[in-house]
Amino acid sequence: MRYERRGEVPAKRHVAVRQPGGNGRGQLLTEEVMGYEGFSGNETILYHLHSPCRLDSVGDFRPIVRDEWVPEAHVHRLADTNPVEPGGDPLTGRRLLMFNGDLEVSVCKPDEQPEGFYRNGEGDEVIYVHRGGGVLRTIFGMVPFRPKDYIVIPRGTTHTFELDEDEQVWLSFHTPGEIETPGRYRNRYGQLLEHAPFSQRDFHPPSGLETRDESGEYSLTVRVRGGYQHYLLDRHPFDVVGWDGYVWPYTFNADDFEPRAGRFHLPPPSHQTFQGRNFVICTFAPRMLDWDPQAVPIPYHHSNIQSEEVMFYAEGDYAARKGVDVGCITLHPSGLPHGPQPGAVEKALGAKRTDELAVMWDTFRPLRLASLWREVDKPEYALSWNPDKSRVEA
Numbered sequence: 001m002r003y004e005r006r007g008e009v010p011a012k013r014h015v016a017v018r019q020p021g022g023n024g025r026g027q028l029l030t031e032e033v034m035g036y037e038g039f040s041g042n043e044t045i046l047y048h049l050h051s052p053c054r055l056d057s058v059g060d061f062r063p064i065v066r067d068e069w070v071p072e073a074h075v076h077r078l079a080d081t082n083p084v085e086p087g088g089d090p091l092t093g094r095r096l097l098m099f100n101g102d103l104e105v106s107v108c109k110p111d112e113q114p115e116g117f118y119r120n121g122e123g124d125e126v127i128y129v130h131r132g133g134g135v136l137r138t139i140f141g142m143v144p145f146r147p148k149d150y151i152v153i154p155r156g157t158t159h160t161f162e163l164d165e166d167e168q169v170w171l172s173f174h175t176p177g178e179i180e181t182p183g184r185y186r187n188r189y190g191q192l193l194e195h196a197p198f199s200q201r202d203f204h205p206p207s208g209l210e211t212r213d214e215s216g217e218y219s220l221t222v223r224v225r226g227g228y229q230h231y232l233l234d235r236h237p238f239d240v241v242g243w244d245g246y247v248w249p250y251t252f253n254a255d256d257f258e259p260r261a262g263r264f265h266l267p268p269p270s271h272q273t274f275q276g277r278n279f280v281i282c283t284f285a286p287r288m289l290d291w292d293p294q295a296v297p298i299p300y301h302h303s304n305i306q307s308e309e310v311m312f313y314a315e316g317d318y319a320a321r322k323g324v325d326v327g328c329i330t331l332h333p334s335g336l337p338h339g340p341q342p343g344a345v346e347k348a349l350g351a352k353r354t355d356e357l358a359v360m361w362d363t364f365r366p367l368r369l370a371s372l373w374r375e376v377d378k379p380e381y382a383l384s385w386n387p388d389k390s391r392v393e394a
Contacts, residue, residue: 001042001181001250002190002200006141006209007242009047017047019241034156034247036178044245046139049213050235056217059230064223066096067371076338078381079373081107082327086168089114090127090161091221094172096370097329098310102278103363104174105310107372110163116219117237119158123223124179125172126274126281127151128359130314130327132168134161139240140248141206148254148314148357150273150281152179154247158220158237169327171312171359177277197273202256205248212236254314254357259287264295268309268360278365284358286316289351298348301339308333308367309360316356323384330381334366342387 010017019026030051035043046052071077079097086109087093094106108127129149136143136151138159145151153159173179185196192199218233252273260270271282289297309332313324324330332338340348383389 001203001246001248003244003246004205004248005242005244006206007047007211007240009045009242009244013045019049029241034154034245036247042246044140044243044247046240046243049211049239049241052237054233054235055231056234057232059232061227061229063227066099069369069371069374071369071374071377073382074333074335075379075382076333076336077331077369077373078324078378079329079331079376080325080327080378081329081376082325083376084109084372086111088112090163090170091118095372097372098331098367098369100363100365100367102175102177102276102365103361103367105361106172106174108168108170108172110161110168110170113163114160116221117158117160119220119222120153120155120174121222121224122155122226123174123176124155124276125151125153125174126179127153127173128171128312130169130171130312132164132166132170134163134168136161136249137210137238138206138249139238140243141209143204143206143249143251145251146253149251150254151249151251152274153249154179157249159249173281173361175276175279180275182272182275182280197258197260197271198252198256202252204251206250209240209242210238211241212238254283254285254359257283257285259285261288262290263292264290265297265300266290268299268362271360279361279363282360282362284311284356284360286353286355286357288353296345296349297351297354298340298344301337303337304332304334304362306334306364308363308365309338310362310367312359314357314359316354323378323381331367331369341385 017029030048032046032052033043035041084107088110089112090110093110094108096106098105129145129147131147133146138157185192187193214236220231220233222229268282271284272280273283274281311330313326313328
């Protein structure tokens with residue numbers, strides 16, 4: 001990500017910096033370096049009014065318990081997330097859907113404002129805002145968000161949410177790796193290339209720094225070591241007066257993804273938006289379709305020999321799938337071919353454009369399903385390629 005700066009920072013790093021004071025010797029600030037890969041990756045330097053290590057008391061530690069569903073059959077699956085009831089805040093409202101060692105995906109429909117602050121100490125997060133909006137408030141400043149936004153939150157970012165009154169429906173991604181733009185979109189200096197499907201102008205950093213020099217009782221939950229550690233602070237955590245660097249939260253809207261088209265159908269990597277360790281996230285945005293008179297303008301059959309393909313249907317009428325509505329998720333696991341259902345190819349011939357929007361994630365290690373999937377599973381989907389069958393027991 002590009003260099004950004006907010007507030008006041010000194011001309012040199014690692015020097016004594018003071019707040020302006022009446023006697024010429026104001027309060028000494030605390031410098032914090034937040035960086036990846038030890039001291040070898042991207043980093044940001046923040047200047048606090050008080051030590052970020054300061055605690056009032058240490059609360060309990062709650063391990064994360066994953067209730068796994070292991071179905072008897074290995075088949076293609078369809079889940080309908082629309083019946084999932086709203087509940088909780090942006091953290092407690094997360095309902096785990098699937099996971100492996102590289103990625104956790106949850107459905108979140110928060111209907112409560114958070115009472116405290118949260119920091120993920122063991123992974124990066126991406127939230128796709130299907131419906132809703134509000135402001136992500138962080139130590140870096142305020143990040144407004146709206147429908148179709150991806151909210152990218154680097155690990156170590158203390159934050160909270162202010163939710164609009166509208167219905168909130170999110171997909172939440174957690175990874176112990178890093179969330180990045182695809183390497184092939186960047187030159188050797190890190191700048192996005194001309195052929196990338198987005199530019200730096202499409203990534204929206206914190207809009208304003210919020211500095212709070214206040215005492216009180218502030219609850220902080222930190223995800224670390226496979227659980228949630230609770231703390232109580234006696235100073236407001238948003239005491240940063242300035243920062244600069246390459247690590248900061250941002251939003252990117254799916255409507256700003258510039259899709260590519262070809263004479264014949266382009267494969268999913270042309271829709272890639274983010275990369276992580278052993279997975280990718282893609283945006284299938286509305287676009288013009290293939291222009292050759294003989295082109296088949298929907299995906300061809302393919303086998304996921306080394307990956308799992310998951311698709312969330314966000315908008316439109318997806319031509320390659322029958323019975324799949326907005327809010328549904330398909331899982332096409334490794335070892336099984338998949339593609340358009342019967343009649344879909346014939347129906348799609350001659351189409352000039354598509355107005356569908358979908359978010360896809362491909363993982364290169366098998367995914368495990370949580371009990372939530374069992375609650376919303378549509379087992380008949382596995383036989384939907386056979387016009388003579390209508391249901392399957394799985």
